Amino acid sequence: MATFIVRSPATGEQVGEHPVHGADDIAHAVVRGREAAAVWANLGWSGRRVRLLGWKRSLAGRMDELARTVAAETGKPVHDARAEVLLALVHLDWAARHARGVLRVRRVPSGMLSVHQRALLGYRPLGVVGVIGPWNYPVYTPMGSIGYALAAGNAVVFKPSELTPATGVFLASSFDEAVPDCAGLLQTVTGPGSTGQALAEADVDKVAFTGSPGTARKVAEVCARSLTPLLAECxxxxxxxxxxxxxxxxxxxxxxxxAMANAGQTCAGVERVYAVESVHERLCALIVERARSLSAGETYGPMTLASQLGVVERHMKEALAAGARAPLGGPESVRGPYVHPVVLVDVPEDSPAMTEETFGPVVAVNRVRDLDEAVRRTNASAYALGAAVFTGSRRAGLDVADRLNSGSVSVGSVLGFAAVPALPFGGTGESGYGRIHGAEGLRAFAVPRSVTVKRFAPYADLTSFATAREKTARAVELGRRLHARF
Structure with a gap:
């Protein structure tokens, strides 16, 4: 079998070698996953919860080992990797503890027309979910799909980024060790984009993808051929x-x-700031003061994806050529594999630095007349993932948040929603569609099932030809009058 080599983005040294899994390997993994899913289903809610919490405790006990693996493959400092693992544990814990409450069968109102029926709503697992993960947060981000899909009763075939395969292998092997009676429920396949394509083309029941909008469109095209549902976080x-x-x-x-944490390589990281004119200058000075104290290679790691260095440099150069200023850094800040902190000011709104995802430690701070203009500019983006608001009062902040298109908003902080597992996460537009985390994240990996149970014979059975036409007419007329009145 062909293999590929993984190198540290910080040093260039080899940190691993992994197989390139193809269509046959993935087909075998899906079949194995279905077999494991049948065992998983028979365990019931309590059995699955106990085992997922056992896996969580195992991961917590091996946090340092997992963090070192993440750090080796991404280049991020170990302390950052530990924090990432903790966030993943928080979400796994929530999914395991709340799956039954969210997805169990419950009675719902039948309505006057169907008062003779008991109406039940429940959810069943999809089956096998294919998860295609990113490299920037190779534990936390895919856990938003993996943990919730498992808690909902599914098997998972996980394809991590080709930059972070060992992290994906660690997750699957640790699950097998912690849950030996469900071996094969979580499997990892490794390889480049072709492996991800093969997973999308396989007989999976849903694909959960995290990556760029361009790649998401390709995955969506593949999924469309078989009407396989897709969750895309872009x-x-x-x-x-x-x-x-x-x-x-x-x-x-x-x-x-x-803006600077994880070298700016955060999908919901800060890339734009809109400050009211009266405080713009002072805010810029404070941002520059704080950013200047950061040290690339110590405070945060390198650019994990080498090609991103060119994107960051292009965005800065085009912004400056269009009239922006750089009170801190500039194109000279790109010294691969690191990008030192950059603050841009008064960047034209049509500049790539304001319209495209930079994905580096660069932040643009623009002035606006008032909060209304700030809202308009924020909403003008093709992306609608996250946002943050800072105002003198919480009420004013909530009023602004209510007017934003973003899927998540933090008032008085940034990324506050990421650590709250009960809150769904996702966006619209170029940010993708579907939600992970929270109750919506559990339902994303389940299929609703509606059941009615006849309790007694109704006055007029509208689903029987044996019902006298006059009785049917009276029942329909009574219903019409009620709806016309109320």
């Missing part, structure tokens, strides 16, 4: 809105962390 161009009465120290601190 990144963002998230904005922070800062009002005239905001706590500028807090806003600046949040902006710098949101």
């Amino acid at each position: 990144g963002g161009k998230d904005a922070v809105i800062v009002g005239a009465d905001a706590d500028l120290e807090a806003a600046a601190d949040a902006v710098v962390w949101g």
Whole structure:
């Protein structure tokens, strides 16, 4: 079998070698997954919960080992990788503990027309879910699909990024060790884009994809051929809105962390800031002061995907050529494999630095007349993933949040929603469609099933030719009068 080599983005040293799995390997994994899913289903809600929590405890006990694997493949500092693993554990824990409450069979109102029927709503697993994960958060992000899909009763075939395959292998092997009676329920296949395509073309019941909008379109095209449903999380161009009465120290601190953490390689990271004119200059000074203290290679890691260096450099050069200023950094900040902190000011709204995902430690801070203009500019983006608002009062912040198109909004912080497992996460437009996390994330990996149970014979059975026409007419007329009145 062909193999591929993985190298550290920080040093270039080889950190692993993995097989290139093809269509036959994936077909075998899907069959094995279906067999394991049958065993998983027989365990019931409590059995699945106990085993998922057991896996969670095992991962928690091996956090350092997993974090070192993540750090080796992505280049991020181990302390960042540990925090990422913790977030994944939080979500796995929530999914395991809440799956029954969200997906169990429950009675729903039947309505007057069907009062003789008991109406039940439940959810059944999809079967086998194919998960295609990213490289920037190779544990936390795919766990939003893996953990919730497993909790909903499915098997999972996971294809991690070709930059972080060992992390994916670790997750599957740790599950087998923690849950030996369901071996094969979570499997990892490794390889380049062709492996991901083969997974999308396989006999899976849903695909959960995280990556660029361009790749998502290709995956969607493949899934469309077999009408395989797709959940797509495709990144963002998230904005922070800062009002005239905001706590500028807090806003600046949040902006710098949101823009620079993980070297800016965060789908819901901060890339744009809209500050009201009266505080723009002061906010820029505070952002520059804080960003200047960061050290690429220590505070955050390298650009994990080498080609992203060119994207970051192009965005900066085009912004500056169009009239923007750089009070901190500039094209010279790109010194591969690292990009040192960059702050841009007054960037034209049609510049790629404002319209395309930069995915680097670069933040653009533009001035606006008022919060209304800030909302309009934020919503003008093709992306609609996350946003943040800083104002003098929570009520004002919530009013602004309510007017934003973003799928998630934090008031008084950035990325606050990422650590709340009960909240769904996802966007619209170029940010994709569908939701992970929360109750919606569990339902995303289940199929609703409606059941009615006849309780007694109705006055007029509208589903029988034996019912006298006069009786049917009286029943219909009674219903009409009620709906005409109320």
